[in-house]
Amino acid sequence: MEKEFLQELIAFMQQKGFVWGPEPEIYGGMAGFYSYGPLGKLLKNNVEYIIRKTFQKNGFFEVEFPTIAPKKVWEASGHLSGFTDPMVECKKCKSSFKVEQLIEELFPNKNVKDFESFFKKHEVKCPNCKSLLPKDVSNHNLMMKTFVGIGGEAYCRPETATTTYLQFLRCYDFFRKKLPFGVFQIGPAYRNEISPRQHLLRTREFTQAEGQLFIFDHQKKDYKPFETVKNEKIPFWSWSLRKDDKTVKKISLGEALKNKWLKNKAYAYFLYLTYKTFLELGFPDDRIRLNQHSPDDKAFYADDAWDIEVKLNSFGWTELCGVHDRTDYDLKQHAKFSGKSMDVLDEESGKKKTPHILEFAYGPSRITFALLDIFYNKKSEQEGKTILSLPPRMAPIKISVFPLLRKPELIKLANKVYDDLSSSWLCKYDETASIGKRYLRSAEEGIPFAITIDFDSLEDKSVTVRNRDTEKQKRVKISELKEKLFVLLKQ
Numbered sequence: 001m002e003k004e005f006l007q008e009l010i011a012f013m014q015q016k017g018f019v020w021g022p023e024p025e026i027y028g029g030m031a032g033f034y035s036y037g038p039l040g041k042l043l044k045n046n047v048e049y050i051i052r053k054t055f056q057k058n059g060f061f062e063v064e065f066p067t068i069a070p071k072k073v074w075e076a077s078g079h080l081s082g083f084t085d086p087m088v089e090c091k092k093c094k095s096s097f098k099v100e101q102l103i104e105e106l107f108p109n110k111n112v113k114d115f116e117s118f119f120k121k122h123e124v125k126c127p128n129c130k131s132l133l134p135k136d137v138s139n140h141n142l143m144m145k146t147f148v149g150i151g152g153e154a155y156c157r158p159e160t161a162t163t164t165y166l167q168f169l170r171c172y173d174f175f176r177k178k179l180p181f182g183v184f185q186i187g188p189a190y191r192n193e194i195s196p197r198q199h200l201l202r203t204r205e206f207t208q209a210e211g212q213l214f215i216f217d218h219q220k221k222d223y224k225p226f227e228t229v230k231n232e233k234i235p236f237w238s239w240s241l242r243k244d245d246k247t248v249k250k251i252s253l254g255e256a257l258k259n260k261w262l263k264n265k266a267y268a269y270f271l272y273l274t275y276k277t278f279l280e281l282g283f284p285d286d287r288i289r290l291n292q293h294s295p296d297d298k299a300f301y302a303d304d305a306w307d308i309e310v311k312l313n314s315f316g317w318t319e320l321c322g323v324h325d326r327t328d329y330d331l332k333q334h335a336k337f338s339g340k341s342m343d344v345l346d347e348e349s350g351k352k353k354t355p356h357i358l359e360f361a362y363g364p365s366r367i368t369f370a371l372l373d374i375f376y377n378k379k380s381e382q383e384g385k386t387i388l389s390l391p392p393r394m395a396p397i398k399i400s401v402f403p404l405l406r407k408p409e410l411i412k413l414a415n416k417v418y419d420d421l422s423s424s425w426l427c428k429y430d431e432t433a434s435i436g437k438r439y440l441r442s443a444e445e446g447i448p449f450a451i452t453i454d455f456d457s458l459e460d461k462s463v464t465v466r467n468r469d470t471e472k473q474k475r476v477k478i479s480e481l482k483e484k485l486f487v488l489l490k491q
């Protein structure tokens with residue numbers, strides 16, 4: 001069922017110009033590289049817009065740093081030694097496999113924690129040629145290696161975060177030497193996955209939107225904005241809970257701090273903010289949960305880590321964002337390797353200290369996939385109808401404008417309405433095919449409102465506004481159209 005749905009969804013994304021690939025398609029494609037077609041790019045832009053707005057509302061500034069950095073940076077960050085996946089190669093057919101993926105696929109009901117030792121204890125056959133796989137597991141580094149100039153060893157960034165930390169001192173000056181402050185980057189990152197197979201959820205090139213809050217340790221514990229949200233509830237699904245209770249619990253942030261599910265107020269505040277962003281992105285509340293990383297699967301740099309997971313129709317619960325307390329690990333490492341001190345004055349104690357970092361790592365590529373997965377609705381085969389029921393604020397194109405028939409007087413008025421609305425929203429004008437077909441096309445593309453200009457419009461200066469989801473139609477005066485749509489499109 002899920003597999004069938006996934007195939008159908010991918011076909012829909014390709015046909016309607018959302019996602020193409022794997023690229024380059026005409027050369028057979030490389031796994032893990034995808035393109036955004038016209039509608040996909042618009043949808044992803046909307047995702048990034050919501051994330052950007054959330055950061056900016058909280059005083060974060062956007063920056064853009066190079067995506068390639070020399071080897072030394074990745075030695076310092078820990079990625080060169082620690083950012084690896086255990087892999088195994090079939091001696092017979094030479095295929096490579098990620099050990100974790102093999103075990104999850106071959107033993108789906110076993111809850112394996114240590115993949116490497118599990119692999120060594122069990123006989124595992126190559127999925128391609130069925131011969132027995134060897135026991136020697138090697139570590140595959142996930143970074144993409146490149147060269148700068150002649151022989152200068154460098155790597156494409158596997159996360160935007162590290163490249164942000166390199167400019168901590170400049171940012172510190174920009175914020176007039178006052179902590180806490182935040183900056184964020186939205187841009188590409190690269191991971192040389194062994195065999196990516198989950199469409200946009202696991203790719204080798206992808207977009208990240210990562211915010212970094214630089215904050216002193218004592219400020220984390222005593223973070224004033226927390227008071228404004230302490231009674232807000234969020235859906236926790238902690239690893240410490242999971243042992244005896246598999247349900248999601250909505251409890252307040254204040255309670256979560258008391259229970260020690262969360263470690264400090266600043267972290268709690270930003271975890272809430274991230275959860276809220278997912279509601280704003282359009283995800284239904286009952287499909288969201290917060291999952292804490294167990295001590296075993298926490299990234300090498302994280303002191304505390306929670307994922308925002310969303311339940312997809314295709315892949316089930318899927319991580320779309322991570323909130324990490326990276327402590328003072330990163331700045332200490334870069335100070336050590338670069339020889340530049342990253343310690344700055346803490347006015348409270350009068351001493352110089354290394355700031356801590358809280359990180360909010362969104363995956364806009366994954367979020368775009370998730371929105372298509374959840375809001376893609378195929379109605380019954382007989383009806384032949386597909387509706388992409390994205391919330392209007394997330395829809396790639398907001399309004400379609402149709403003259404009922406191809407008559408000059410209707411086309412003239414329709415063009416006038418289109419021009420007027422286009423100055424505020426992205427609209428689509430369509431005069432081909434029957435009106436029924438145009439409504440279907442418009443719904444498939446996720447356009448929330450369709451406006452039709454008919455002969456009555458010439459007399460009463462009104463148009464028909466059709467709601468994509470309810471299919472209800474309303475007459476609206478052209479002079480009041482913008483005002484009405486402004487409210488409708490905020491939903």
Ligand SMILES: [Zn+2]
Nearest residue numbers: 090093126129
């Ligand atoms: Zn093989």
